[in-house]
């Protein structure tokens with residue numbers, strides 16, 4: 001479960017560049033619920049993910065993950081609770097390490113470091129099993145360096161990595177934006193499967209209106225650091241991509257010029 005209460009974030013306070021990125025965001029996401037987040041450039045989407053991950057400490061408000069109050073906790077201190085997959089496939093894993101070494105590190109995320117073997121026989125078998133579920137043939141390449149994989153393969157492995165340490169919360173920051181349409185669909189279907197199987201509380205930022213409506217249980221739209229739309233259930237089922245685009249237009253009071261929003 002994620003609960004944020006009246007979150008305000010001000011960057012550069014007291015300077016000419018002062019910017020209120022979030023202006024009183026409150027939101028509760030039940031355990032296992034998958035929320036998609038949309039909004040135009042600068043709406044506050046990444047800032048909201050940052051507040052949950054610990055990159056951004058809010059100026060005001062409270063953040064709860066499960067029963068833990070984490071508002072002022074560092075990213076490292078909440079690493080066992082929150083897993084993330086980034087837009088850039090190179091960001092979430094280490095290219096110079098092998099697939100299995102990356103998996104071993106991910107499995108120990110949030111634990112205290114010590115001299116415990118990270119890659120024993122049982123662990124290797126488990127990693128192999130999990131990677132085989134991707135159906136990409138990567139289970140036979142566990143010793144390959146991560147930087148030999150394509151962007152899509154790397155995002156698929158990153159999704160598995162995100163689930164190894166048992167975090168309850170998964171944050172997806174436009175994690176398919178850098179992939180070709182076929183691979184983006186593959187990674188989205190994989191995301192949906194993993195989220196459902198592991199009952200992860202998930203927040204996914206996307207610029208694709210199609211993805212925002214096709215995946216997950218609920219969609220929120222941010223604008224000017226505030227939630228301006230929050231739909232689930234039948235209301236969401238009845239929403240069309242065109243409806244969302246019309247809302248963007250209204251919100252921005254101008255013609256929509258962001259092509260990325262229109263792409264299915």
Ligand SMILES: Nc1ncnc2c1ncn2[C@@H]1O[C@H](COP(=O)(O)OP(=O)(O)OP(=O)(O)O)[C@@H](O)[C@H]1O
Nearest residue numbers: 011012019021039040041042043044045046047048
């Ligand atoms: N570290 C920072 N310092 C100063 N201003 C920032 C910082 N991070 C974000 N901002 C500003 O806060 C506002 C919200 O930014 P944010 O990155 O959350 O938007 P976004 O909805 O993720 O946008 P995009 O779709 O372009 O990624 C923007 O005006 C941005 O310029």
